[in-house]
Amino acid sequence: MSTANAPLPFRFDCHQCGHCCRIGHGQVWITETDAAEMASALGMEFDAFVHTHVRAVEGNWSLREQADGSCVLLDGNQRCRTYEQRPEQCSSFPFWPSVLSSAASLVATAAYCPGIQILPDPVSASVVLRRAQGRLQAKANAAEVPSAASTRWVSAIEIDLYLAGGGAFQAASEEATLQLEQSLLSLCEETGYPWSRAQWPRLLRDRRRAWQEHDRQPTLYSEP
Numbered sequence: 099m100s101t102a103n104a105p106l107p108f109r110f111d112c113h114q115c116g117h118c119c120r121i122g123h124g125q126v127w128i129t130e131t132d133a134a135e136m137a138s139a140l141g142m143e144f145d146a147f148v149h150t151h152v153r154a155v156e157g158n159w160s161l162r163e164q165a166d167g168s169c170v171l172l173d174g175n176q177r178c179r180t181y182e183q184r185p186e187q188c189s190s191f192p193f194w195p196s197v198l199s200s201a202a203s204l205v206a207t208a209a210y211c212p213g214i215q216i217l218p219d220p221v222s223a224s225v226v227l228r229r230a231q232g233r234l235q236a237k238a239n240a241a242e243v244p245s246a247a248s249t250r251w252v253s254a255i256e257i258d259l260y261l262a263g264g265g266a267f268q269a270a271s272e273e274a275t276l277q278l279e280q281s282l283l284s285l286c287e288e289t290g291y292p293w294s295r296a297q298w299p300r301l302l303r304d305r306r307r308a309w310q311e312h313d314r315q316p317t318l319y320s321e322p
Contacts, residue, residue, distance in 0.1 A: 105201040106292075108208070108216045109308035110192060113296065116176035117210045118191055120168035125160040128152070128185045133159065135183040136171070161185075208294060212301065215254065215308040216292035223258060223316045226291045230255050231264045231318065233281050237274060253282050254294035257305045258316040 101108055128136075137147035151170050153162050162170040171179050178184060191197075192214055197207045208214040218226070234256070259265070286293040294301060309315050 104198050104204065106204055106216050107308075107312050108204065108214055109304065109311055110215070111213050111304050111307070113213045113300065114177055114181060115212060116168075116172050116178065117212070119172055119178060119188075120166065120176065121210055123163060123167040125155055126169060126185065127187055128159050128161060130159075132183070132185040136180040136185075139180045139183045205292070208292065212294055212296035213304070215294060215304050217308055217312055217314070218258075218291055218316075220314060220317060222289065222291065223262075224319055226255065226285065226289045227259050227262055227264060227316060227318050229285060229289075230259050230282060233285070234259065234265070234278070237278055253279060253286075254292055254301065254305055255282050255286060257302050258309075259318075260302070261306060261309065262316040262318050264318050 101110070133148055133152060134144055136151075137144045140147065142150075148159075151162050152159050154160075164170055164172075168176075169178070173179050178188075192204075192207050192211060197203055204214070205216065208216050283293060285291065294305075296304070
């Protein structure tokens with residue numbers, strides 16, 4: 099789907115992490131056709147699927163929720179059991195009018211969805227990346243360059259710095275990692291810089307693609 103009308107430039111690539119399926123109580127509207135397709139995917143009879151997984155809300159059908167608000171169709175690994183047959187409300191996320199109505203709404207959604215990569219403007223990137231570079235460099239003695247196989251959780255600001263050629267560092271201890279990430283999170287909150295979290299290889303790939311699709315690259319220096 100197009101991001102042309104979005105309040106901020108971004109790219110979306112679903113990670114199938116299930117975060118959007120367990121963010122609180124609400125409704126996931128489905129049709130009879132949706133129910134039939136999901137029932138078939140689960141190997142269930144239509145009536146049994148409706149009785150087990152569907153509830154009526156003001157005359158319409160919605161998927162049931164678990165006690166914490168999570169979708170009833172999530173498995174033990176928080177993956178959708180009918181992902182290929184998910185209803186339109188799910189397949190169109192995050193391209194909902196409510197999400198794209200404002201920059202604040204998009205940023206709030208990106209806070210729990212690692213598949214959304216929001217890009218800063220080049221001038222802001224230049225200023226913030228230089229500040230981030232200083233914080234990372236200060237911990238360089240107790241850090242190492244993250245490998246492609248690393249599964250450490252990292253931030254988009256580290257990756258933008260990596261793509262800008264400034265280098266990125268992986269803290270050697272869990273305590274140092276938490277301190278560094280809190281420092282970067284504070285920097286993002288101070289400046290409004292887009293903040294995303296995902297496993298290093300995936301976030302690196304997503305972030306690189308996002309910059310390429312918008313025909314831009316992060317830089318440590320202000321563009322003329």
